[in-house]
Amino acid sequence: MATPAFTFTPSTFQKLHPAEFFRRFTTEGVRPDGRLLDSFRPTTVHHGVISTANGSAMVRIGGTTVVCGVKAEVAEPRLDAPDQGYLVPNVELSPMCSSKFRPGPPSEQAQAVSEAINRVLKESKVLDLKDLCIEEGKAVWVLYVDAVCVAYDGNIYDAALAAIMAALNNGTIKVSGGTAANDENSFKLKLARTPLSATFAIFDTTLTILADPNVTEETISDGQISITLDETGLLCGVTKIGAASCSQRVLKDCVQSAKKRTLQLRGIMNQL
Amino acid sequence: MASITTEQESELLIVLPGDQLPESGLMEDSSAAHRLTLGPGLAPMDDDSITAVKAGILKHNAVGNRWWVESNQRRYVAAQGESIIGVVTGKTAEHYKVDIGASQPALLGVLAFEGATKRNKPNHNIGDSLYCRVSMANKDMEAELECMNPTTGKADGFGELKGGFIIKVSLGLARRLLDPKNLVLRLLGQHIPFEMAVGTNGKVWVNSASAQHTILLCNGIRNSEYLNAAECVAMVKSLVEKM
């Protein structure tokens, strides 16, 4: 009688060898959650979810949920830019959204995502900061854009950027008091463009590219590519980090895929 | 500039991580075909190529078709069979904990001395310097040391280093000091009689008749690292004159 081979259930296998478990799926062209390699998770956008904020939105990409609120306050302008306001984006990854994050000062990931979004907003000139001027050298608007992750299941950059752009898009600043003529006037924020992004995970050993990685895919992947595009198809940012094997051809494919994805995401965002 | 041609072998053949060794060069010895011994600094990669992983000089020894990269660094990584100098940092019933400059302290069994028995153990205290041999080195575990020759059970010069002074030099310089023809040691020896022990972990123990001489010797050894022969002669001369 032959001794039975060492066997275990799929869930045990997944716990023992997450990378190998995953590889068995990707070589067949599917992922454990049923998606194809190049498909994104179902995405929903809700506008104006926080009534007290000047602008707000909630974005869900699969299991990842990000709520974003825009708050306008009056502040003194910088001396070297007396006619410009401020745009202060911040992404918060609190212990509430995942056990991955510890309480205390913002994690490296939260800071890196905040910095990446800050650079996209600034470098691709999403908002003319001169629009935020109230009186030159005296007072300007400062827009605090806080994106709070409520549930974390990977791909925070896409979700946070989409939430921030949706919130800024419906941002209205109410000016109360002021001169005798209008006791209350308000203006909508004018955005020059709406950058949206698509993120891909890279696996070195199998040379697989996965669109929109979830948290388990993120932890076992070797690197990530994020591509940010505006509505005209102009690139606003490309970031490729980690993973030793990533040819230009792969990047080209990702840009094509990102174009399709951001178009679809724009459609979802514009449905009211 | 990734592949290396063997024609350059007359001069120093410098390799950087990522440089692949040509397969033809590796298999030049037909009698020992398919037998290849890789030393430090070389590793087989996923694509079956032999690649340098450290920056250094590519060396080859036809006996056994051995290839390695001679490189220099300051951090010691324990390797079996090497003679090193360590400092006792802790003591338990069965082991001494010895700092050898690696990522973790090494263990030296209290019975790993010449003639040591359960009743008659050597007594070393925290802070003592020991000249010993790495008896077991494994990347996943702490290194183990012994203070005797394992085949004969004799001390063979291993043991406590009393008096003197220990300096830390780069691992490359330590290896060069072990060369019996080493220039700076010969030059210093012409002026001052001294004894020394060189550990391949970059620790060098020097002892002489007076502290003044010992300091001079240590400075001479340290200074010699980046000097050529003529500069070495001048350096030693100026050191001795100032004394």
Added chain:
Amino acid sequence: MSRLDRTRTSAHQLRPFFSSQNLLNRADGSAQFDFGESSVMCSVVGPSEVKLRDEKLDKATIEVVVRPLVGLPGIKDKAREQAIRETLEPLVLSGLHPRTGIQIVVQTMKDDGCILATAFNATILALLDAGIPLKSILGAVTCIVDNNSNEILLDPTTEELANAKSTHTFVFDNKSSITSKEEQQESVDVATLYSDSTGLFSEEEYFECAQICYKAVQAVHGFIRTAVQKKLEKEYQQIHS
């Protein structure tokens, strides 16, 4: 065409390199790398003991600390730490030193643009100096697309960066050069280790920048090789003379 810094004559010219290895006495490896007036110093300690909390059973833990020119580290420095660490992780053969730590500290000394690229080059030189086993070396270069002329300028200064429509930083390893030599094609398919681009740019501009930076990185690789060679020759002159 003359560049804003007046020392260079062509858009694809890099500033003069400078490097120095083994500068710090207490570190296991250290190096300084300069692109003109931008200078970064890097120190490496390891493989050394690591905090029990950060210990990995099968590989070394790589920690990167980025210190700015002035003031306390901000979120920009944190983002750079992440970029450098995640680029080095696949490069360092960390499996050879399990349960140890490799600490890399990057300090800006002078800032005249392209600090991230300079930091990458300083880091690789410091890692080579420390003798950390690596799969390959890397080289980094930054370029911009100029707002007025729409021209691609390599290795921009702070002055030129202020007038950039888009900024691109690329890191390539020295392995990808093998494939390029065999192919002998105009546009080579190169493996990108790290790429970071911001601003507004078209797809064509991005891939053109990648090609130009890739060619420029070959000069950086060559320089690193010469720097290492000079140091080794100095060390071994007693034996070979």
